Amino acid sequence: MLQRPPRVAAIHDLSGFGRCSLAVILPTLSAMKVQVCPIVTAVLSTHTGGLGEVVFRDLTADLRPTLAHYQRLGIEFECVYSGFLGSLEQIDHCLEYYAAYPDALAVVDPVMGDHGKPYRTYTPEMCRRMGELAAVADLITPNLTEACILLGIPYRNEPLRQTEAKSILARLSELGPRYVALTGVELADGAIANLGYDRDRGDYWRVDCVYVPASYPGTGDIFASVLVGALLSGDSLPMAIERATRFLEIAIRTTFSYGSDTRYGVMLESCLGWLMTAQTFDRYRLL
Numbered sequence: 001m002l003q004r005p006p007r008v009a010a011i012h013d014l015s016g017f018g019r020c021s022l023a024v025i026l027p028t029l030s031a032m033k034v035q036v037c038p039i040v041t042a043v044l045s046t047h048t049g050g051l052g053e054v055v056f057r058d059l060t061a062d063l064r065p066t067l068a069h070y071q072r073l074g075i076e077f078e079c080v081y082s083g084f085l086g087s088l089e090q091i092d093h094c095l096e097y098y099a100a101y102p103d104a105l106a107v108v109d110p111v112m113g114d115h116g117k118p119y120r121t122y123t124p125e126m127c128r129r130m131g132e133l134a135a136v137a138d139l140i141t142p143n144l145t146e147a148c149i150l151l152g153i154p155y156r157n158e159p160l161r162q163t164e165a166k167s168i169l170a171r172l173s174e175l176g177p178r179y180v181a182l183t184g185v186e187l188a189d190g191a192i193a194n195l196g197y198d199r200d201r202g203d204y205w206r207v208d209c210v211y212v213p214a215s216y217p218g219t220g221d222i223f224a225s226v227l228v229g230a231l232l233s234g235d236s237l238p239m240a241i242e243r244a245t246r247f248l249e250i251a252i253r254t255t256f257s258y259g260s261d262t263r264y265g266v267m268l269e270s271c272l273g274w275l276m277t278a279q280t281f282d283r284y285r286l287l
């Protein structure tokens with residue numbers, strides 16, 4: 001029996017303003033009673049999504065000595081979770097962390113882009129190497145843009161038929177991970193849904209979302225963090241996807257109701273309490 005909260009090695013940047021990466025990962029997982037050990041790849045003044053020239057300090061050189069220190073201390077992690085990365089070298093270091101903790105749940109959020117386009121810091125070589133991270137993952141959490149990049153297929157801004165969605169999930173899993181959570185998918189029946197696939201069980205899942213006509217940075221980080229916290233606390237994959245979906249709905253709708261600048265991210269602070277309350281889940285269904 002684990003006599004302490006589950007522990008996650010979270011390899012991400014810290015962006016001071018804009019509510020993404022470690023600034024949302026830490027409070028989200030802490031609220032779910034999971035200990036986060038931030039392994040900081042870089043410190044930025046803001047995220048890179050339209051807030052002007054960013055002040056940036058690269059910490060890549062600290063990643064390997066940090067791992068060596070944890071190994072000297074014999075610290076155990078139940079999960080290693082990576083996200084936005086700034087260079088090929090950082091991808092190499094992430095691979096070292098995953099290899100160092102082979103029994104930990106390996107979660108890769110293959111942050112690379114959105115709305116059909118890669119983020120400007122992601123070179124084609126970076127995108128290709130993100131596939132190497134996906135290959136060692138137990139769970140990946142791409143949006144549809146990232147799924148298309150990982151699969152090397154063109155992004156089409158059209159609703160997906162059920163068979164297409166299932167094929168994308170299965171092909172993503174063939175890259176390595178047993179579990180796939182695919183976010184923000186528009187389905188041919190008109191729903192926007194977050195989808196899941198468990199290869200070992202052969203089950204495909206969908207959790208439909210309430211549509212809000214705005215998009216905020218950091219929501220992918222919050223989604224993956226809730227998923228990590230939920231899975232480490234014993235949720236099934238569909239329960240975890242529903243928990244993450246409902247939490248984001250609350251955070252996005254709250255933020256949208258204030259009409260605040262979308263670049264500032266979602267009002268996580270106002271919503272974290274929900275993550276600490278008991279919930280029953282009845283919105284997941286087989287895809």
Ligand code: PXL
Nearest residue numbers: 015020021047048049084218
């Ligand atoms: O939310 C992903 C993310 C993380 N870190 C930085 C980012 C972004 C998305 O734009 O710019 C620095």
